[in-house]
Amino acid sequence: MLELKALSRHFGGVRAVDGLELSIARGEILGLIGPNGSGKSTTVNLITGLFAPSAGRVVFDGEDLTGAPTHRRVARGIARTFQNIRLFGRLTVWQNLWVAQNSPADRAERGFFARWLGGSRGVRERLAGLLELAGLAHRRDELAASLSFGEQRRLELARALATRPKLLLLDEPAAGMNAEEIGQLDERIRRLKGEGYTILLIEHHMELVMAVADRIAVLNFGQKIAEGPPPAIQADPAVRKAYLGSDAK
Amino acid sequence: MDFYVGLAQLIGVHALLGLSAYVVLLTGQVSLAQAGFFAIGAYAAGMLTVMAGWPLLAALPVASLAGAAAACAVGFPALRVRGLMLVIATLAFAEVVRLFFFNFDFQVARAGVKVGPLGGEGFRQIRYFPENAWTTLEVTLFIWAFVAAIMALLWWFDRSRFGTVLRAVGDDELAAQSVGISLTGAKVTAMALGGAIAGIGGGIYAHYTTHIEQANFNILLATLAIAYPLVGGLSNVFGTLVAVVFVQGLLVEGLRFLGDWRNLLFGALIVLAMNLRPSGLFGARGA
Numbered sequence: 001m002l003e004l005k006a007l008s009r010h011f012g013g014v015r016a017v018d019g020l021e022l023s024i025a026r027g028e029i030l031g032l033i034g035p036n037g038s039g040k041s042t043t044v045n046l047i048t049g050l051f052a053p054s055a056g057r058v059v060f061d062g063e064d065l066t067g068a069p070t071h072r073r074v075a076r077g078i079a080r081t082f083q084n085i086r087l088f089g090r091l092t093v094w095q096n097l098w099v100a101q102n103s104p105a106d107r108a109e110r111g112f113f114a115r116w117l118g119g120s121r122g123v124r125e126r127l128a129g130l131l132e133l134a135g136l137a138h139r140r141d142e143l144a145a146s147l148s149f150g151e152q153r154r155l156e157l158a159r160a161l162a163t164r165p166k167l168l169l170l171d172e173p174a175a176g177m178n179a180e181e182i183g184q185l186d187e188r189i190r191r192l193k194g195e196g197y198t199i200l201l202i203e204h205h206m207e208l209v210m211a212v213a214d215r216i217a218v219l220n221f222g223q224k225i226a227e228g229p230p231p232a233i234q235a236d237p238a239v240r241k242a243y244l245g246s247d248a249k
Numbered sequence: 250m251d252f253y254v255g256l257a258q259l260i261g262v263h264a265l266l267g268l269s270a271y272v273v274l275l276t277g278q279v280s281l282a283q284a285g286f287f288a289i290g291a292y293a294a295g296m297l298t299v300m301a302g303w304p305l306l307a308a309l310p311v312a313s314l315a316g317a318a319a320a321c322a323v324g325f326p327a328l329r330v331r332g333l334m335l336v337i338a339t340l341a342f343a344e345v346v347r348l349f350f351f352n353f354d355f356q357v358a359r360a361g362v363k364v365g366p367l368g369g370e371g372f373r374q375i376r377y378f379p380e381n382a383w384t385t386l387e388v389t390l391f392i393w394a395f396v397a398a399i400m401a402l403l404w405w406f407d408r409s410r411f412g413t414v415l416r417a418v419g420d421d422e423l424a425a426q427s428v429g430i431s432l433t434g435a436k437v438t439a440m441a442l443g444g445a446i447a448g449i450g451g452g453i454y455a456h457y458t459t460h461i462e463q464a465n466f467n468i469l470l471a472t473l474a475i476a477y478p479l480v481g482g483l484s485n486v487f488g489t490l491v492a493v494v495f496v497q498g499l500l501v502e503g504l505r506f507l508g509d510w511r512n513l514l515f516g517a518l519i520v521l522a523m524n525l526r527p528s529g530l531f532g533a534r535g536a
Contacts, residue, residue, distance in 0.1 A: 074427065086423060088420040091416060095417075100428035163428055
């Protein structure tokens with residue numbers, strides 16, 4: 001579904017991502033791990049088009065999206081959440097989802113004029129369903145900035161789903177969560193997979209990645225040093241070395 | 250009484266100017282170009298009624314389109330800069346427009362008299378209202394009909410999905426892109442809408458003063474345009490109107506008895522207002 005071909009991004013002399021080859025199959029959960037500064041977030045920004053690559057290509061559903069602007073990639077079905085939650089704090093919970101409905105299907109349903117005016121009942125019902133799923137129905141008209149941390153994470157995921165994505169890029173969704181919340185997140189990710197979403201999960205919380213990912217790719221200094229099913233990755237000497245230093249046995 | 254009617258006219262026209270900046274400000278763009286769009290609308294409408302003999306109601310839509318077209322021309326390059334750089338770039342545009350009209354001589358003879366803009370001399374003879382025997386009261390009502398209509402339109406627009414999209418862009422551009430919003434589309438549309446409103450405002454302004462010149466469209470006007478929505482707050486369009494009344498009615502006119510000290514106190518009161526109400530007189534909660 002998504003293919004990164006020899007993707008590179010250099011910042012001055014730093015090779016944040018260096019010749020990365022990565023592919024994600026439809027319906028799969030791919031875990032992307034690596035030490036701090038290994039290029040995980042840069043990879044997400046290259047996939048979503050916030051950064052232009054220095055070299056290489058991004059191919060999604062057979063279409064080369066390398067030079068496409070971010071909003072067009074979202075329309076094709078790539079949605080993301082941010083490591084440091086980025087909601088529209090001055091909009092209400094409901095409005096945060098409302099402005100995210102930019103998919104071709106939603107545009108068609110709204111028609112040209114309705115797109116400016118508001119939206120049909122179908123659109124509103126879909127948003128109500130997303131709010132219900134995120135457990136935020138009772139906070140519908142609160143400002144997003146007034147939500148608790150956990151609620152903000154749930155709203156951000158719901159907002160990504162409101163764009164009707166095929167591929168979800170989750171950038172450290174467990175950051176700052178306690179054990180109970182991580183348990184709920186685990187459940188939510190599995191449910192999304194069950195609904196047919198393809199997921200790229202970037203995460204530091206190993207237990208979570210190992211539990212939900214079908215396959216894991218490991219980055220270090222912008223290069224892929226290992227790829228495989230979770231047990232193989234746990235046993236991989238190169239991965240241990242990257243995480244624990246050269247003396248690790 | 251005349252004084253208050255004149256003040257009401259001025260407040261109406263400045264409200265249109267402030268509303269044009271309000272729309273652009275929703276997307277987080279601080280634009281000093283509004284005075285330029287206002288000037289373009291003023292000259293366009295004036296030339297149409299004086300030189301081509303159009304009725305004012307036909308000239309205003311053209312003035313509005315001229316403002317919107319100029320705003321599109323500014324909007325696209327403005328996408329590449331933000332923050333202070335955008336302020337400088339839009340200010341430069343407003344100055345270019347002003348200097349253009351400073352050098353703009355284009356007169357035609359009508360009924361044996363040469364009429365039209367004459368560079369630094371300005372553009373006199375915009376006598377549509379007196380020629381058609383409009384009373385001052387009628388002119389005032391005319392102005393406020395436009396203010397009311399545009400405020401109603403913006404009030405509705407603010408509640409529409411597209412208005413919300415503009416606010417989302419103003420809130421967080423990166424997040425807006427990431428949910429599929431086209432920054433180009435949102436920002437340029439806001440600019441064009443702002444330009445259209447400023448064009449109407451300028452067109453009306455030219456006709457109620459009957460004489461315009463480049464000095465009317467200076468940095469002070471550009472600053473006032475953006476100051477109104479900033480002082481009034483962005484939670485709704487009424488904030489901008491209240492800010493115009495506050496600035497033009499209370500500060501500019503109300504402090505006239507202070508003579509030269511007025512400008513000093515004027516500045517101090519703006520600073521005070523911004524400190525006491527940092528998100529505007531009617532600022533949004535927590536913003």
